[in-house]
Amino acid sequence: xxxxxxxxxxxxxxxxxxxxxxxxxxxxxxxxxxxxxxxxxxxxxxxxxxxxxxxxxxxxxxxxxxxxxxxxxxxxxxxxxxxxxxxxxxxxxxxxxxxxxxxxxxxxxxxxxxxxxxxxxxxxxxxxxxxxxxxxxxxxxxxxxxxxxxxxxxxxxxxxxxxxxxxxxxxxxxxxxxxxxxxxxxxxxxxxxxxxxxxxxxxxxxxxxxx
Amino acid sequence: xxxxxxxxxxxxxxxxxxxxxxxxxxxxxxxxxxxxxxxxxxxxxxxxxxxxxxxxxxxxxxxxxxxxxxxxxxxxxxxxxxxxxxxxxxxxxxxxxxxxxxxxxxxxxxxxxxxxxxxxxxxxxxxxxxxxxxxxxxxxxxxxxxxxxxxxxxxxxxxxxxxxxxxxxxxxxxxxxxxxxxxxxxxxxxxxxxxxxxxxxxxxxxxxxxxxxxxxxxxxxxxxxxxxxxxxxxxxxxxxxxxxxxxxx
Numbered sequence: 001x002x003x004x005x006x007x008x009x010x011x012x013x014x015x016x017x018x019x020x021x022x023x024x025x026x027x028x029x030x031x032x033x034x035x036x037x038x039x040x041x042x043x044x045x046x047x048x049x050x051x052x053x054x055x056x057x058x059x060x061x062x063x064x065x066x067x068x069x070x071x072x073x074x075x076x077x078x079x080x081x082x083x084x085x086x087x088x089x090x091x092x093x094x095x096x097x098x099x100x101x102x103x104x105x106x107x108x109x110x111x112x113x114x115x116x117x118x119x120x121x122x123x124x125x126x127x128x129x130x131x132x133x134x135x136x137x138x139x140x141x142x143x144x145x146x147x148x149x150x151x152x153x154x155x156x157x158x159x160x161x162x163x164x165x166x167x168x169x170x171x172x173x174x175x176x177x178x179x180x181x182x183x184x185x186x187x188x189x190x191x192x193x194x195x196x197x198x199x200x201x202x203x204x205x206x207x208x209x210x211x
Numbered sequence: 212x213x214x215x216x217x218x219x220x221x222x223x224x225x226x227x228x229x230x231x232x233x234x235x236x237x238x239x240x241x242x243x244x245x246x247x248x249x250x251x252x253x254x255x256x257x258x259x260x261x262x263x264x265x266x267x268x269x270x271x272x273x274x275x276x277x278x279x280x281x282x283x284x285x286x287x288x289x290x291x292x293x294x295x296x297x298x299x300x301x302x303x304x305x306x307x308x309x310x311x312x313x314x315x316x317x318x319x320x321x322x323x324x325x326x327x328x329x330x331x332x333x334x335x336x337x338x339x340x341x342x343x344x345x346x347x348x349x350x351x352x353x354x355x356x357x358x359x360x361x362x363x364x365x366x367x368x369x370x371x372x373x374x375x376x377x378x379x380x381x382x383x384x385x386x387x388x389x390x391x392x393x394x395x396x397x398x399x400x401x402x403x404x405x406x407x408x409x410x411x412x413x414x415x416x417x418x419x420x421x422x423x424x425x426x427x428x429x430x431x432x433x434x435x436x437x438x439x440x441x442x443x444x445x446x447x448x449x450x451x452x453x454x455x456x457x458x459x460x
């Protein structure tokens with residue numbers, strides 16, 4: 001029973017993967033239409049998975065409330081607002097002013113505040129990096145970050161002095177030559193890694209859908 | 212079929228043949244890869260957490276299952292499989308979080324399979340695979356309660372992350388946990404370099420399977436990547452020389 005189930009999932013994943021992949025290379029109407037249908041199914045399934053994720057979120061926080069785990073009050077708040085937003089969305093639709101208001105004046109400011117915290121986090125992380133990893137690479141990393149930061153300052157961008165101009169030119173040289181070259185090298189590795197990861201799933205060797 | 216389509220198909224078939232061929236070679240002549248400190252430290256940290264009865268948390272990131280963000284998520288699932296097996300004897304089995312519903316389901320399936328494989332199916336709890344926030348920053352904001360309430364001492368980040376990645380790593384650092392991180396996004400890799408104890412750079416994100424001995428195909432994948440990268444570098448050098456000295460476009 002177990003072996004049979006595993007073979008069905010693997011075969012379905014492999015066949016669907018091959019059809020979708022072939023659609024990128026072969027411009028046959030049948031393959032292109034099948035690929036488009038499969039992609040539409042995937043989008044629908046992903047939307048259903050979002051709903052499952054929502055249920056999972058609800059259950060996790062519900063169990064926190066029932067067991068009175070530390071911080072259960074936050075979980076209760078989350079559930080109240082989650083259900084409130086869901087009900088409002090179902091009644092008025094996602095484009096209604098009331099629903100948009102919740103996003104514009106609650107969700108968005110909170111997320112932007114977290115983005116702002118990121119700047120502080122990165123400064124602290126830079127300081128800790130020097131304390132934690134005193135190797136050549138970390139020093140070069142921090143030195144480069146400092147030069148680029150200084151070179152991006154407004155008084156450098158609009159400045160006339162020789163030192164300021166040199167700093168600006170160094171920043172441009174680092175970001176446009178070294179950083180771009182390095183990023184392309186990393187992207188090359190990431191692209192090859194992503195391809196082999198996908199091919200392993202296509203060959204049925206990796207089965208994220210379970211055995 | 213267009214010329215570029217034929218070329219793409221030929222390259223893809225070559226890729227697959229190389230992958231399968233090298234996986235057979237791997238059984239007779241196992242590859243020896245360079246040391247990657249991050250994976251060595253990861254192994255030690257997971258062992259330590261099992262011994263001390265503390266929990267491992269794995270974040271699969273904020274990418275969705277549809278699109279380019281899937282690949283690092285799959286790499287994260289490979290790591291999850293190994294970590295779940297390694298911590299199956301612990302009192303505190305691994306907890307995995309994501310912001311995508313589909314990845315959450317895959318994480319639960321991976322956990323179930325890993326526990327079944329090591330003969331500990333009772334270890335599986337559906338709540339160990341969680342969706343804790345549906346947007347990148349709500350996901351990051353939801354991490355600190357998970358890390359504190361679950362007594363996490365090993366905080367692993369392997370998946371698709373954007374600007375929220377360093378925040379997620381920082382929360383682990385505040386918990387004084389071992390923080391290990393990798394993502395496919397280049398700017399986020401730079402940020403994770405500064406915020407994690409052991410960052411993964413470039414293709415190392417996809418090398419977890421090979422370094423954690425998941426199987427011959429994983430090691431063959433790494434060999435294939437190395438060979439193809441060498442071929443691409445050679446092609447770039449030849450192209451540069453031809454353009455420079457041959458009067459090309």
